[in-house]
Amino acid sequence: MHITVCGLSHKTAPIEIREKVSCEHTLDEAVKVLLDKSAINELVLISTCNRTEVYSVLNDLEAGKDQIIDFLCKKSGIKRNKLEPLIYFYEDKKAIRHLFEVSASLDSMVVGEAQILGQLKDSYALANELQGTSAVFNRLFHRAFGVGKRVRSETPIGESAVSISYAAVELAKKVFQDLKGRTVMIVGAGKMSELTAKHLRDQGVKSVLVSNRTHEKAEELAKVFDGKAVRFDDLVKEMANADIVISSTAAPHAVIEKEDMAKVMKSRRNKPIFIIDIAVPRDVDPEVNSLYNAYLYDIDDLQTVVENNLEERQKSARAAEEIIAEEIKQFTAWLSSLEVTPTIGELKKVSEKIRQEELEKFMHRLGDLGPQEKENIKALTNVLMNRLLHEPIIRIKELAKHKNGYTYVESLRYLFDLDHAEKPEFEEETEKVVETKKAT
Numbered sequence: 001m002h003i004t005v006c007g008l009s010h011k012t013a014p015i016e017i018r019e020k021v022s023c024e025h026t027l028d029e030a031v032k033v034l035l036d037k038s039a040i041n042e043l044v045l046i047s048t049c050n051r052t053e054v055y056s057v058l059n060d061l062e063a064g065k066d067q068i069i070d071f072l073c074k075k076s077g078i079k080r081n082k083l084e085p086l087i088y089f090y091e092d093k094k095a096i097r098h099l100f101e102v103s104a105s106l107d108s109m110v111v112g113e114a115q116i117l118g119q120l121k122d123s124y125a126l127a128n129e130l131q132g133t134s135a136v137f138n139r140l141f142h143r144a145f146g147v148g149k150r151v152r153s154e155t156p157i158g159e160s161a162v163s164i165s166y167a168a169v170e171l172a173k174k175v176f177q178d179l180k181g182r183t184v185m186i187v188g189a190g191k192m193s194e195l196t197a198k199h200l201r202d203q204g205v206k207s208v209l210v211s212n213r214t215h216e217k218a219e220e221l222a223k224v225f226d227g228k229a230v231r232f233d234d235l236v237k238e239m240a241n242a243d244i245v246i247s248s249t250a251a252p253h254a255v256i257e258k259e260d261m262a263k264v265m266k267s268r269r270n271k272p273i274f275i276i277d278i279a280v281p282r283d284v285d286p287e288v289n290s291l292y293n294a295y296l297y298d299i300d301d302l303q304t305v306v307e308n309n310l311e312e313r314q315k316s317a318r319a320a321e322e323i324i325a326e327e328i329k330q331f332t333a334w335l336s337s338l339e340v341t342p343t344i345g346e347l348k349k350v351s352e353k354i355r356q357e358e359l360e361k362f363m364h365r366l367g368d369l370g371p372q373e374k375e376n377i378k379a380l381t382n383v384l385m386n387r388l389l390h391e392p393i394i395r396i397k398e399l400a401k402h403k404n405g406y407t408y409v410e411s412l413r414y415l416f417d418l419d420h421a422e423k424p425e426f427e428e429e430t431e432k433v434v435e436t437k438k439a440t
Contacts, residue, residue, distance in 0.1 A: 001041070001406055002061045003136065003335075005095040006068045006087060007053030010109050013086040015049075020076040021083075023047040027123070031130050034071060039064035042137040046102075046123040048116070050109055055099060057136050065089055096140065096331060100324045103148035105157070112157040112313045117148040135410040140331065147327050154323065157316035165196040167305040168276045168297070169203060172244055175274045175295050180204035185242035187235065187256070188249035189217040192278050194224065196246050201225060209242060211235045213249070236260045240267035245275045247283040258287040265291055278302070334419075340400035343409050344393055346418045355385050 008021060023030040024047045031045050034054060042057035052072070058064030069087060073080045090098050101107045105116050124141045127133050133141070152158050172179060182205050186193045189212045197208055208227030211234075212218035218229040230238045235255075239245060240263075249255055256275075261284075264273065272293045277284040282298055289296045336342065359381050363374065392412070399408040413419055 001136075002058045002064075002091050003055075003095045003140065004058055004061070004064065004089065004091045005053055005055050005098050006065060006072075006089045007051060008072075008086050008088065009051035009053070009107070011107075012088060017076070017078070017083070017086060018049070018052065020078060021047075021052045021072055022049070023052060023075065024049070027126060028130065030071075030075070031127055031132055034068070035130065035132050037064070037067040037071075039067055042134050043132045044124050044127040044137060044141060046120060048119055051102075053102075055095070055137070057134075061091065093328065093332060096328055097324065099140070099144050100147045100327055103144040104151040104320050104324060105148070106151075106317050106320055106324075111310075111317055114152070114158055117145065120148075121145060135407045136335070139334065143327055143331050147324060150323050150327075151316075151320040155316040155319045157313055157320060164278060164299065164302050164306065165192065165199050167302040167309070168196045168246070168278075169199045170305065171276075171295075171297055171302070172200065172274050173203070175272055176243065178204075179244075181206045182243040183207045183209065183241055184244040184246065185209040185211065185230070185239055186221065187211050187245060187247040187283065188279065189214075189221045190248035190250075190278075193246045193248040194221060196276065196278070197225060200244060200246075205244070209238055211238065236263055237267075239264045239273075243271075243273060245273065246278070247275070248278045249283050251279070251283060252281060254283060254285045256284045256288070258285045258291070261285075261288045261291055261294055265294060276302070340397060340405075340409055343413055343418065344396065347393070347412070347416055348389065350416060350418060351385050351389060355381050 008018065010018070013021075023045060027045060027047060030047070031043065034040060034043050034045065034056075039058050039060040040056050041059055044055045046053050046055070054068050054071075056064060056068065069080065069084060069089075072087065073083050076083060098107070103117055103120055105111060105113050108116055120141070124133065124137075128138070169179075176182060179200060180203075182200075184197055184200050184205050184207075186197050186208065189210070197205075201208065208222065208225035209230050210218045210222040210225075210227055211230040211232055212221070213232050215229060215231055218231075221227075222229040239256075239260075245256075247256065261273075261275075270293050272295065275284055275288065275294065275296045277296065277298045280299060284296055284298075286296070286298075288294050359378065363369065363377070369377075396408060396412055399405055402408070
């Protein structure tokens with residue numbers, strides 16, 4: 001039995017390759033095709049814009065690897081000699097480490113992003129629904145979800161802004177503390193302005209004003225935010241109603257001069273205004289910063305915030321690696337317990353402990369017995385124990401040789417409480433994840 005991951009990501013393949021391999025919109029069909037492969041016992045397939053990865057439990061390592069790579073080649077229509085150099089294949093502990101790093105977002109394009117954990121949960125829920133997971137992956141993937149939660153709760157990895165748009169939101173919070181009820185004005189209809197406005201809206205911004213030289217474009221973007229389109233000639237007048245201004249036009253010169261902003265501040269009675277200039281060349285005269293309570297940040301200011309925060313996330317990543325190392329140790333210890341020989345040894349040890357405890361109680365109740373009588377009773381209990389265990393041990397050795405033999409070993413461990421646990425945690429967690437998936 002081998003735990004493996006086979007796939008490619010933004011680290012190994014360009015977007016034109018990743019989009020051909022992607023199974024994002026045909027995930028259920030792809031899972032079914034892979035589960036028909038003879039070497040695959042368990043399987044979870046994750047496919048996003050940045051990665052397509054096949055996690056599997058293989059009974060034949062080489063055959064399984066060949067079958068998965070063959071699937072990826074057929075899916076993409078790319079010849080094997082062109083695609084295989086871009087594919088990574090990790091097995092056992094390396095595969096486990098990779099999954100935990102993915103769930104902790106250490107392997108993401110943006111370290112610390114939160115989306116990957118939800119994507120993993122969805123992929124697992126689908127595989128579970130299609131009967132693609134069993135004892136090993138039920139346990140492994142719930143440990144991976146736990147790793148993701150631990151890393152986000154025990155380190156500040158997801159707290160710092162690492163995109164221009166998020167950095168703008170972070171700075172806005174420093175100016176206003178609370179963004180609820182604020183008004184934002186978008187000057188220009190660029191994609192970055194729209195994205196920044198979306199993040200601000202998510203933080204509770206009340207209303208959105210949009211101004212653009214082409215009024216029709218302003219109206220289109222205003223509809224996205226259920227906002228109001230403002231004619232470009234009325235920009236300065238309407239800006240007085242905004243607490244936050246995001247400017248990103250294609251103008252070759254400044255569109256907001258210091259004199260314009262001085263009029264705005266007078267109309268606002270010098271209430272604070274936060275201006276984000278993400279245009280190149282800049283839309284806002286830098287001298288605006290000299291006005292009282294006018295806080296102007298350009299794209300270089302935002303980039304500095306991003307770079308500083310990326311450094312902080314890298315520090316968090318080192319702390320996350322320690323959590324991952326601890327979790328790998330725990331999971332591999334459990335995995336080793338699924339080997340039949342140590343399980344039989346533990347079963348005998350537990351049975352012998354019970355035999356001796358019960359024998360001692362029985363001897364105490366009987367009172368005085370001669371040495372020979374004591375030996376006879378001990379021998380009888382020993383024979384009974386061995387006879388009771390003989391057939392189960394023979395059967396579990398036979399069953400362990402089957403394709404999914406480890407599932408029988410896991411059942412034996414559960415029935416005899418060899419892990420000193422009640423219902424295995426993954427059973428209840430699996431039900432929760434699958435129900436959540438169905439609900440959405």
